[in-house]
Amino acid sequence: MAKITYRHPNGTETVVDVPVPNTVMRGAKINNIDGIEAQCGGSAQCGTCHVYVDEANTLPLPAMHESEDDVLYGTAAPRRATSRLSCQLPVSEEIDGLVVHLPETQS
Amino acid sequence: MAAPSVVVIGAGQAGSDTAAALRSQGFDGRITLVGAEGVPPYQRPPLSKQFLAGAGGGGDLALRPASFHAERDIEFVARDPAVRLDRDARRVALASGRTLGYRHLVLALGARPRRLAVPGGGLDGVLTLRTLTEAGRLRDAMRDTGRLLVVGGGFVGLEVAATARAAGLAVTVVESGPRLLARAVSGAMSAHLLAEHRAHGVRVLLSREVAALHGDGAGRVREAELAGGERIAADLVLVGIGAVPETALAAGAGLAVDDGVLVDRHLRTGDPAVYAIGDCARFPDPRTGRPLRLESVQNAADQARCVAAALCGAPRPYAALPWFWTEQFGLRLQIAGLGTGHDRVVTVGDPRTGRFSLLCYRGERLLATESVNRPADHMITRRLMGAGAPLPTPRQAAAPGFGFKEFRQTAAV
Ligand SMILES: Cc1cc2nc3c(=O)[nH]c(=O)nc-3n(C[C@H](O)[C@H](O)[C@H](O)COP(=O)(O)OP(=O)(O)OC[C@H]3O[C@@H](n4cnc5c(N)ncnc54)[C@H](O)[C@@H]3O)c2cc1C
Ligand code: FES
Numbered sequence: 001m002a003k004i005t006y007r008h009p010n011g012t013e014t015v016v017d018v019p020v021p022n023t024v025m026r027g028a029k030i031n032n033i034d035g036i037e038a039q040c041g042g043s044a045q046c047g048t049c050h051v052y053v054d055e056a057n058t059l060p061l062p063a064m065h066e067s068e069d070d071v072l073y074g075t076a077a078p079r080r081a082t083s084r085l086s087c088q089l090p091v092s093e094e095i096d097g098l099v100v101h102l103p104e105t106q107s
Numbered sequence: 108m109a110a111p112s113v114v115v116i117g118a119g120q121a122g123s124d125t126a127a128a129l130r131s132q133g134f135d136g137r138i139t140l141v142g143a144e145g146v147p148p149y150q151r152p153p154l155s156k157q158f159l160a161g162a163g164g165g166g167d168l169a170l171r172p173a174s175f176h177a178e179r180d181i182e183f184v185a186r187d188p189a190v191r192l193d194r195d196a197r198r199v200a201l202a203s204g205r206t207l208g209y210r211h212l213v214l215a216l217g218a219r220p221r222r223l224a225v226p227g228g229g230l231d232g233v234l235t236l237r238t239l240t241e242a243g244r245l246r247d248a249m250r251d252t253g254r255l256l257v258v259g260g261g262f263v264g265l266e267v268a269a270t271a272r273a274a275g276l277a278v279t280v281v282e283s284g285p286r287l288l289a290r291a292v293s294g295a296m297s298a299h300l301l302a303e304h305r306a307h308g309v310r311v312l313l314s315r316e317v318a319a320l321h322g323d324g325a326g327r328v329r330e331a332e333l334a335g336g337e338r339i340a341a342d343l344v345l346v347g348i349g350a351v352p353e354t355a356l357a358a359g360a361g362l363a364v365d366d367g368v369l370v371d372r373h374l375r376t377g378d379p380a381v382y383a384i385g386d387c388a389r390f391p392d393p394r395t396g397r398p399l400r401l402e403s404v405q406n407a408a409d410q411a412r413c414v415a416a417a418l419c420g421a422p423r424p425y426a427a428l429p430w431f432w433t434e435q436f437g438l439r440l441q442i443a444g445l446g447t448g449h450d451r452v453v454t455v456g457d458p459r460t461g462r463f464s465l466l467c468y469r470g471e472r473l474l475a476t477e478s479v480n481r482p483a484d485h486m487i488t489r490r491l492m493g494a495g496a497p498l499p500t501p502r503q504a505a506a507p508g509f510g511f512k513e514f515r516q517t518a519a520v
Binding site: 029030031032034037039040041043044045046047067070071072073074075076107 | 131150152153171172174175178179404405408409427432434439441480481482483485486487488489490511512515
């Protein structure tokens with residue numbers, strides 16, 4: 001179980017406990033959080049599960065795989081240094097307390 | 108009881124997304140989502156891929172968690188197909204006898220697999236794949252049999268062929284056309300996929316038709332007979348020869364139908380209270396004006412949002428850029444745009460490395476990018492095309508060292 005905070009573009013946030021194993025994308029889906037579309041169901045193809053990891057984050061996130069990096073070239077909201085595909089972020093106890101910001105748009 | 112404000116018929120990708128988008132866009136009237144299947148809305152793409160390969164149960168496929176409908180005050184009606192539409196009275200009748208009044212109706216009925224109309228087409232072991240139930244049946248049958256015949260070299264057929272081959276089955280694909288996926292991809296991509304399947308040991312027969320299926324004495328399929336007489340042993344047959352849009356409900360109510368429920372650029376039928384979206388609808392292609400019916404998650408999801416916006420008082424013509432993906436033997440093919448009518452193809456990257464894109468042009472105009480394991484090319488094409496931004500000319504794309512990443516930077520878009 002890890003606590004994940006999803007911050008919406010309007011400033012509100014949803015904090016949920018996400019069971020392990022899961023991804024940050026699935027954590028949003030199973031908790032009915034709007035703002036993550038995930039059209040390809042988590043196979044790093046669509047770019048509609050884009051999130052910005054909080055700038056102050058110091059938790060250990062996995063390095064970006066080349067195909068994730070490639071997909072982030074075409075997200076609907078601008079890519080930033082903190083951009084990730086939430087379907088490529090596995091939930092583990094180590095990332096308890098992670099904060100991600102949802103972009104204005106996914107497609 | 109007050110009449111429901113919006114009734115959505117069909118609880119698949121398009122219907123579920125419509126209900127969800129209505130709520131997230133602020134719609135506060137009644138929403139009823141009517142499904143024919145016994146389970147809440149789920150994703151179909153994994154049915155021929157991960158699910159069929161044995162990963163995960165059906166529950167992992169759910170589009171939304173079980174609590175979704177209650178939490179958003181959406182009435183979800185399962186296993187009760189709509190059977191009749193009375194537009195004058197604005198009511199739809201369900202199989203159970205229940206009737207629902209509506210102010211707005213959204214038809215999101217999807218499509219059903221086309222049947223194989225040959226002798227023996229109804230034998231045991233002859234399956235189609237559209238629903239979770241059918242996928243479970245196919246998955247179980249694949250465990251018990253060694254020889255699979257796939258009829259049809261389209262996306263569903265080829266994905267099943269690849270999944271089954273990876274699981275160790277002997278697989279034969281029979282395609283009546285001269286190449287695979289003829290309607291969906293360029294000739295060069297067809298050739299690449301053909302080589303890929305053959306390299307993995309799939310027997311692919313092109314320009315050949317199944318004339319009959321023969322069973323054992325007990326009514327179970329054993330053999331396929333091709334036109335010309337060749338016989339192929341098979342204890343399982345997957346028929347993947349395309350899907351027929353579900354139009355009966357609309358046609359029965361006098362709405363115009365032509366291989367899909369006909370809608371305008373706002374996805375509205377001739378009746379302003381009735382919309383049709385997803386696989387069941389034929390809409391004017393925003394780029395050419397020609398009637399178009401697409402079978403993709405992107406199309407279902409984007410049309411759902413478009414209709415929800417209209418019902419929330421912010422109508423805009425449907426203009427989303429089509430895109431699609433498929434996975435076969437770990438090869439990820441992503442298509443952005445529609446290549447229909449292209450007259451030349453520029454290759455970017457080296458197909459022998461398994462990472463390349465085919466750019467389909469009509470004259471100087473890029474119509475579609477077909478990318479194999481090059482997601483950046485796909486994503487950047489989607490963004491540039493969607494924004495109406497300049498795209499690489501054939502000459503630019505053909506230049507040595509061309510890359511979409513660099514192109515996008517220099518184009519500063
Ligand atoms: C095996 C498979 C693999 C696929 N792979 C991909 C892929 O990799 N990428 C991609 O982009 N697309 C893929 N697709 C296509 C994609 O799944 C469809 O385009 C998408 O599901 C269309 O959504 P829809 O809502 O229009 O139709 P559906 O999802 O089919 O939903 C329609 C629903 O309406 C219900 N219904 C029908 N008639 C009635 C009635 N009278 N009353 C009530 N309910 C009714 C049906 O039971 C069904 O549940 C795949 C499809 C299949 C079958
Ligand atoms: S869900 Fe499609 S890229 Fe993450």
